[in-house]
Amino acid sequence: MSTELWRTRVLMRTLTKKRIRTQVSREALLRVRRGVYARQVCDDENELRALMLCLPEEAMLTMQSAARRHGFGVLPEGAVHVQVPPEVSRPRLPGLVVHHSVLPVRPVMIRGLPCVPAAQCAVDLARTVRRWDAMPVLDAALRTRAVARDDLFHELTMHRGLRGVRQARDLVALADGRAECRQESQLRLVLIDGxxxxxxxxxxxQDECGVPRFRIDLGYRERRVGIEYDGLSHLDRERLRHDRDRVNWLDASGWRMRYFTDRDLYRRPAQIIATVRAALT
Structure with missing residues (x-):
């Protein structure tokens, strides 16, 4: 829920500085940030709104911070990312990462916060973070329908000549909105890069009657080879029972299933490639 915030100059239309200090000491006013006050404790979103009030009016959320508001925030934020025009000095505040914008941009408002548009945010991330992290961003942007593939290709033309655009172009061509989590996207990329x-x-x-029976994370339909990423959710006892029934049914239906965990994905990608290649051949 949005909390009303006031800058010092607004409060001083009706209160003196001494009166403001008195209300803060009595907790009738809360100091959210230097020069920004509220009547009640702020949650994370209102803390962010307070931060934006301390920045130049041209500032807008970008990178991971904008991706989260657009619905495809699959990468950890760590800090608040904002961008300002090149002619504006970079503000220096704890927990803030400031980028100078390279391209002209008109912000979109999401719950009262100015953000770079979704397509620009996705392509900015795809060309600046590691390939390993960029693939889940693009998949999630398509999955949530924050952008369409044509939007991404159009945005790429705007980024021509910028650092990392070749990586972004390669990954946009591979992006698939059907991937349901970051690890599935990364597992698919391991296989492609292999x-x-x-x-x-x-x-x-489907079963013999053509009714969809089970869904596989990744698969080669013609070869009947399926690939699954087993995360923490698969440790649940009821989920384990379901998985065993599923494995037996798929095996009886001629599917060769291969299962991988976080250890395989993050420490032994070559083993994943060799295992799946052997299953395919």
């Missing part, structure tokens, strides 16, 4: 054909995300397997 020289294997791109697997299909979220493959439905």
């Amino acid at each position: 020289g294997l054909p791109a697997p299909e995300p979220q493959v439905w397997v």
Whole structure:
């Protein structure tokens, strides 16, 4: 819920500086940030609104901070990311990362916060973060329908010549909104970068009556090879029972299933590639 915030200059239309200090000491006013006050404790969103009041009026959220507001914040924020025009000095505040904008941009307002548009945010991340992290961003942007693929390709033309645009162009061509989590996107990228054909995300397997029975994270439908990422949710006892029934049914239906965990994904990607290549051949 949005909390009303006031700058010092607004309060001083009706209160003196001494009166403001008195209300703060009595907790009738709360100092959220230097020069910004509220009547009640602020949550994270209102803390962010207070921060934006301390920045130049041209500032807007970008990178991970904007991606979160657009609905595809799959990367940790760590800090608040904002961008300002090149002619504006970079503000220096704790927990703030300031980028100078390279391209002209008109912000969009999301819950009262100015953000770079979704397509620009996605492409900015795709060209500046590691390839490993960029793929989940693009997949999530498509999955949440924050952008369409054509929006991304159009945005790429605006970024021509900028650092990292080649990586962004390669990954936009591979992006798939069917991926349901960051690890699925990364697992698919491991296989593609390992020289294997791109697997299909979220493959439905039908029974003999043509009714969809089970869904596989990644699969090669013609070869009947399925690939699953097992996260923490698979440790639940009821989920384990379901998984065993599912594995037996898929095996009886001619599917060769291969399962990987975080240790494989983050420490042994070569083992993943070799295992899946062997299953395909």
